[in-house]
Amino acid sequence: MTGATNRWWLVIAAGLAVFMVALDSSIVNVALPSIGQAFHARASLTEWAILGYLLPAVALVLPAGRWLDRSGRRPAFVLAVAGFAVSSAIAGAAPGIGWLIAARVLQGAFGALLAAIFPALVTAAVRPEVRGRAMSLVATLGPLGAVTGPALGGVLIAAVGWPAIFYINLPVSLVVIGIGLRTIEAGGRLALPDRAWLLESALLASASAVLLAALTQAPVHGLAWLLGTLVAVPLVVAWGRLPASRPVVDLVRSSGIAGPMAALLLNVTGIAGLGFIAPFFLEEMLHAGSAVTGLTALALPLGMASASSVGGYLADRWNPRGMTAIGTAVIATGLVLISPLSGGWQPADLAWRLALVGIGMGLFAGPNMVVAMRHAPGHLLGTAGAATGLARSLAFALGPAVVTVPWALTGYSITGMRAAAVLAVASVTLAFAATVAAWVVRRRAEPAPVELGRAA
Incomplete structure (x- = not known):
């Protein structure tokens, strides 16, 4: 600063x-x-x-x-x-x-x-x-x-x-x-903007737009839309061959931002997928009205708001990577508790579980951003911030698309909803693994402190 x-x-x-x-x-x-x-x-x-x-x-x-x-x-x-x-x-x-x-x-x-x-x-x-x-x-x-x-x-x-x-x-x-x-x-x-930036922007924007369109339309108009994601592959490959892509590739490979980006993508994918299924479970299985469904869904952002300041404080006083791991573990615990999706529940039974997921996200989001930005070079802070934003936005589209697959294959039944919840748990479990792996790799890469009196 x-x-x-x-x-x-x-x-x-x-x-x-x-x-x-x-x-x-x-x-x-x-x-x-x-x-x-x-x-x-x-x-x-x-x-x-x-x-x-x-x-x-x-x-x-x-x-x-x-x-x-x-x-x-x-x-x-x-x-x-x-x-x-x-x-x-x-x-x-x-x-x-x-x-x-x-x-x-x-x-x-x-x-x-x-x-x-x-x-x-x-x-x-x-x-x-x-x-x-x-x-x-x-x-x-x-x-x-x-x-x-x-x-x-x-x-x-x-x-x-x-x-x-x-x-x-x-x-x-x-x-x-x-x-x-x-x-x-x-x-x-x-x-x-110069010609190189315009070409780079055209390829990146086209790939992102294709991915977003395919992922958002698949849950509504059918799983065949997921094939549209393949169109993005040659666009990304073409962008990767541009000289202008080298700073971005180097940023992801060497700066320590890959772990936080992966954790963000996987955590938000699991939460967004669960958030897509939850209203259908409330209205179709628990026969809740739209007002009750809306109030129940509010539990997640309220839980996040209640915990975010705690997550930020502990990240500052202790360790931001440690807080991302703890936050992810709390998210996973909440999703595991949600995964049974019992027909005997009341809306309040789902609400407190959603609140727990929100608390985990509150503990995770700020510290994870700190980790991502802390290791980005000063001349690439804009790119680092944009990369995390892109990961978050694509995850919000990816989550509903992913959970729709087992739900649709089972005829949109409660069994499919539970399978979708399991996929959400799997996504967050991978996020936890990515967080811990990045933490371990970073600790090994840091030089050991030199004890006083032993310096050469």
């Missing part, structure tokens, strides 16, 4: 930006009927108000990180937040469904830039001894934003109308820009 004091206002600004980006990933869901009526559009068209946001938000995050490593952080942050605000205003004032979808694509692109920049900002904003708490704060606000979206959207639509769900971003963005201008060091310019 370049300053002498911790810049907590910058951490708060980064957290607000992450909350806003996550909020916009879910707040539109409840507005689709109103949008369809306003523009006389079919449901198959209005759903692109969601997909148009998610696809660039995931597909562009790694290219955005590569661009950030060549640009000044203050102008990049201001551009990202201002662009998100302007595209939100365009979405709210859209005269037709086409304008709305185009504005959502722009929102997603600037959201990708914000997702890539926040880990680098938080890493530089505070001293290493409090970085776990800072990362945990920001890591918690993302899931809370996604959970808050439908409820806040419903209130705004009922009180003001659907455009308000986009206009709400404007005052928040102004506050975030103001904090950024006061707390981020001046210096650096926005790098102009």
Whole structure:
């Protein structure tokens, strides 16, 4: 860090930006009927108000990180937040469904830039001894934003109308820009994209978009969509042959970020898969209503929020790698307890188990980000942050796709649900193995301390 004091206002600004980006990933869901009526559009068209946001938000995050490593952080942050605000205003004032979808694509692109920049900002904003708490704060606000979206959207639509769900971003963005201008060091310019960056971005964005589309459509339209993931393979291979890919490959191989990325991908895959199955179990097997189902699902993010500060504090005072292992073990314990999916349960029986999974995620998320960013070279902080963001986003799509396979093969029965829960447990078990393995490898690679008096 370049300053002498911790810049907590910058951490708060980064957290607000992450909350806003996550909020916009879910707040539109409840507005689709109103949008369809306003523009006389079919449901198959209005759903692109969601997909148009998610696809660039995931597909562009790694290219955005590569661009950030060549640009000044203050102008990049201001551009990202201002662009998100302007595209939100365009979405709210859209005269037709086409304008709305185009504005959502722009929102997603600037959201990708914000997702890539926040880990680098938080890493530089505070001293290493409090970085776990800072990362945990920001890591918690993302899931809370996604959970808050439908409820806040419903209130705004009922009180003001659907455009308000986009206009709400404007005052928040102004506050975030103001904090950024006061707390981020001046210096650096926005790098102009060159031909090599455009080619690299096109390949990475195309591969990410193909993966996301295949994984998100498979649970809804059939497992044949999973074959679409094969299209991404030649795109990734072509990117790997570019000279521009070498810093990213070296980052993953040698910096210590591979273990945290693998643990994040596997943990979130298991949790997202379980989160996909849980509402069906509640409504089809326990005959719970939609209100009870929604309240039960809230147990997971509330558990995460309750434990994140503890995870960050212990990571700072003890060891962030140790906290990632403990958090993963708690997640695995919660999923094992969920896996029976007994028909004799009440919603509360599932709720406390989900809360335990959330507590584990709260203990894991911030410390894992600290580990990932701690070992990234200073000139690749943007790429490192973007890589973890991409792993997280793909995992949210991968989880439902993975658990749908056994569920669909058993005719969408309770047996298939239980098999899906077992797969979620297996994913988190692999995450624990990856965390411990990375910890052991890193400890062996560190030089042994030299005792006083024995130095040569």
